[in-house]
Amino acid sequence: MTNKNSIFRVIMALVAVCILIPIILMTAWAFTSRWQWPDLLGESLSLRGFEEVFINNVQGFRILVSSVFISMEAAFFATVIGYMSAQAFVMYDFPFKKWLHFGSMLPIIIPSSVFAMGIHVYFIKWGINDSIIGVLIGHVLYCLPYTVNILGDSREALGNRYEQQAMMLGCDGVTAFFHITLPLMLPSVISAFSMAYIISFSQYFITMLLGGGVVKTYAVLVFPLISAGDRTIAGAYTLVFLLSSMMIFILFEGVIKFIVKKIVGTET
């Protein structure tokens, strides 16, 4: 038994190494002054990369903050619309349900660049090109398959029983929703929210084309730096990028754990 298990442990350790090494290397690049070929270690420790990100590039920090806000908004709408849609798909039977459900998976089939190029003319016609509204529409659309999926699975698992029980005891629909269904759905809601946040935060093409250079997100800012020459600066920017995407996720995980603890009374 020990022999067999050690193979799997070796595999997992290898996988963990493959995943963590790029991140460690990128961090090393971000904190060095120069790292010329063929040195295996950087020349010296330096914060010049971060100086560039936070001090020299005055826009940089502002764009980071506004990107966080934009993605929060996109995640919010994607979650609310996803919840409403999941509720419809899971709890009701109606004509065209299968078609509409397939429609919710359509953004996974149609590439975001194709969508952006296709809708661009119309956004211009409607006056929402180069604006946050257009960008948000694109982001929310491409988060929807994931939020509908996550919330749908959870909604199906939860079922109607608790709501029905409450209503039999005299409570009305709205109160049942806010006091029973929503609290029980909360972990899944937060999970869908964080997934949508990450997807929106990572979006490049939609923001680039539909935002037209007027709506600047961090992803659009960092994109040209990847193939540019200075790897220290690219490293610093992407490290901040990576950390800010993950921080929100980790934050929300903590919130979920806290809520579940409060509701269920035990650690998960």
Add this chain to the structure above:
Amino acid sequence: MIKKAVPYILLVPFMVLLLILLLAVANSLLQGLGYMPVLGLNKISLDYYKEVFLNPDFSSSLLLSLYISVISTIFSVVIGVLICAALIKTKRAEKFYRNVLRIPILTPHIVVALFVVIIFSQSGILSRIWYHLNIINEINEFPNIIYNRKGIGIILGYIWKEAPFVAYFVLSFMESISVSYEEAAINLGASPIRSFFSVTLPLSMPAILNAAFIILIFSFGAYELPFLLGVTKPKALPVQAYVEYSHPDLRHRPYAMAENGVMILISLVMAALYFYLWHKKLDGIRKSYDK
């Protein structure tokens, strides 16, 4: 009557967004067929599609995109399933591994591109290690792994990100099968390997196929990685389509839209293939139960 309308009312915001997406698709298809009243092009014509297919640049872009997506999907699925199986059997430090596995899923593609550059470029860490191992003496003796015409750097980037995705996607499914059916097979005398390949793997196929098609379709149509890690020629199809789209002459637009149209059609074919295989698989499982 209002009760009957409730699901539709709930779906209104979703339907609005869906309509916008369908409008984008319809517009791409129509413009690709040459219908652009703004420019006075009022006739539907297959000329642009013909021109696109006759263009050698287009066919090499199409082949490159297909090659990249198929190869990266195959490797990602095999590695992902392997990771999944190993994760289920690893009891120690399980939580740590599960969290580590989530990192690539949370990493934006743009960051993955930088990872590939840091490690595999001519000035990357692998090249430096080779220098110290005396395999190469000059920086340009290191092979062009990324920025190469087969898109190897792009494929590596996709594998890094998609294999953990497959593992995670299939995990809960495979776990439940492993705990019940695989153990039952082992109890009945099958060797662990036999029971994995004859029981767990076939039963996990729906989830595996699901993940495979998501990443296949995605890697075919995605823009970021092929742009950042690709060469000037051939460009992957999404990159090529945008180059055409940005052409200063608006009369060139239907040409770009024809390329987009091809992408839409191929993605839909991939999706249709998935649905066909999915139903075949499910029917197969159902039939074996009925026996």
